[in-house]
Amino acid sequence: MLARLQQVAREEGLPFGERTMTYNSRLAQELGKWAEDMGAGDCFHQKVFETYFAEGKNIGLLEEVLAVARSCGLSPDEAREILVQRKYRKTVDQDWERSRRMGIRAVPSFYNGREVLVGAQPLETLERFIEGDA
Secondary structure, three states: OHHHHHHHHHHHOOOOOOOOOOOOOHHHHHHHHHHHHOOOHHHHHHHHHHHHHHOOOOOOOHHHHHHHHHHOOOOHHHHHHHHHOOOOHHHHHHHHHHHHHHOOOOOOEEEOOOOEEEOOOOHHHHHHHHHOOO
16 A cells, blocks of 8 residues: 555655654644634645655654644644644544545545545546546
8 A cells, every 4th residue: 555655646746755654643633623724724734744744754743743733824832722622622533433424444535425436546537436437
């Protein structure tokens, strides 16, 4: 699976480093929801992707996700408070529950209302999937 991710990243010109560890992304997920509410969701998700996949940093560490928030112009003090109080815990739990109900078990996954397509896919495959011809 990792080899496929690296291949797709190369083909698409995406940054993807050599990762030797898998880290818990729960804090990043919770802070990402807050970043979305603050209008910085796209920046946060892109930066956390780069931090984890390209730089191989541990996004399970508070200081790492606070640095990501700071890089998107978000207040690290406010971000710390969001995480300490776990203000978005329930929202992320609801997202996880919804994904389980939909049959989503991996990232990325694409859902067209009937079925799930898992993994990075060529554009043509995604087009057929959306049109219902996958």
